[in-house]
Amino acid sequence: MARELNPLFSVLTVLGFILVRILVVVGQPQVPCYFIFGDSLVDNGNNNELRTTAKANYPPYGVDFPEGVSGQRLGFADFIPPYANVTDQEIDIGVNYGSGSAGIRDESGRNLTLYKLGARKVAVIGLGLIGCTPAEIANFGTDGKPCVDSINDAVKRFNDRLKPLVDGLNNDNSDARFTYINITSISTPQEGVSLPNVPCCPVREDGQCVPNSTPCPVRDLSVFFDGYHPTEIANIGLATRSYNALSPMDASPYDINRLAQL
Ligand SMILES: *[C@@H]1O[C@H](CO)[C@@H](O)[C@H](O)[C@H]1NC(C)=O
Ligand SMILES: *[C@@H]1O[C@H](CO)[C@@H](O)[C@H](O)[C@H]1NC(C)=O
Ligand SMILES: *[C@@H]1O[C@H](CO)[C@@H](O)[C@H](O)[C@H]1NC(C)=O
Numbered sequence: 273m274a275r276e277l278n279p280l281f282s283v284l285t286v287l288g289f290i291l292v293r294i295l296v297v298v299g300q301p302q303v304p305c306y307f308i309f310g311d312s313l314v315d316n317g318n319n320n321e322l323r324t325t326a327k328a329n330y331p332p333y334g335v336d337f338p339e340g341v342s343g344q345r346l347g348f349a350d351f352i353p354p355y356a357n358v359t360d361q362e363i364d365i366g367v368n369y370g371s372g373s374a375g376i377r378d379e380s381g382r383n384l385t386l387y388k389l390g391a392r393k394v395a396v397i398g399l400g401l402i403g404c405t406p407a408e409i410a411n412f413g414t415d416g417k418p419c420v421d422s423i424n425d426a427v428k429r430f431n432d433r434l435k436p437l438v439d440g441l442n443n444d445n446s447d448a449r450f451t452y453i454n455i456t457s458i459s460t461p462q463e464g465v466s467l468p469n470v471p472c473c474p475v476r477e478d479g480q481c482v483p484n485s486t487p488c489p490v491r492d493l494s495v496f497f498d499g500y501h502p503t504e505i506a507n508i509g510l511a512t513r514s515y516n517a518l519s520p521m522d523a524s525p526y527d528i529n530r531l532a533q534l
Pocket of ligand 3: 431432435454456457458460521
């Protein structure tokens, strides 16, 4: 099978890091390289040396990821390295630019304006339901509802305009393909079982785990590890369904698997 040299980029990704794993389960990489942009949901170490509290380089973070990079053999020889640590050889395979608390507004932690790098396949992952995170629920209350509706309304307004932007990019660039991944759809449980929106670890006021605290023992029954971030099992679920969509709403126009094969 001829392999095209089409880098797969994830922009605004909330789970690119995990997707790498899925991409590689097939035995060999489906794309030659993979670049990841995003915030703490994909930051795999870029913030460790930055002046920020948005880090996850202390226990109990990583409890379900004990072997870290070396344990998981992906089509890519390893996980995509953090930009902070990347070597010249690794840069051909991809870089993870994810940075905890990064955003599109100037006041957010980092300013990601790295688009014109020659990507030909781009997955744009929309905002997740931030109003359902334990930290926002603790901050704003829910008025008896499961989530903070005002925040989720804002998420919806953002995503409703993001998707047409992706459609426009497909129309305007015939040599590149873009897809929108709908996290709202993907995080809707299939069997209608919804787990409580509570953190698995004891959290600080900023929603991060208390350093060296003991996380809940059965993490496979939790969606949230800390006040904002999904557990390993939840991330795997999100990534799996982004890769192979279960509903036509999940990914538009392509799921990641299809995007990689185009
Ligand atoms: C980066 O490299 C340093 C030194 O080689 C190492 O100690 C550190 O763990 C690495 N960090 C990450 C995030 O891989
Ligand atoms: C972010 O990028 C924009 C556009 O390049 C620039 O005007 C702005 O000063 C940058 N902000 C920060 C905080 O670096
Ligand atoms: C995402 O999926 C939900 C269904 O879960 C749908 O209501 C919403 O319109 C979709 N968003 C976009 C931008 O397509």
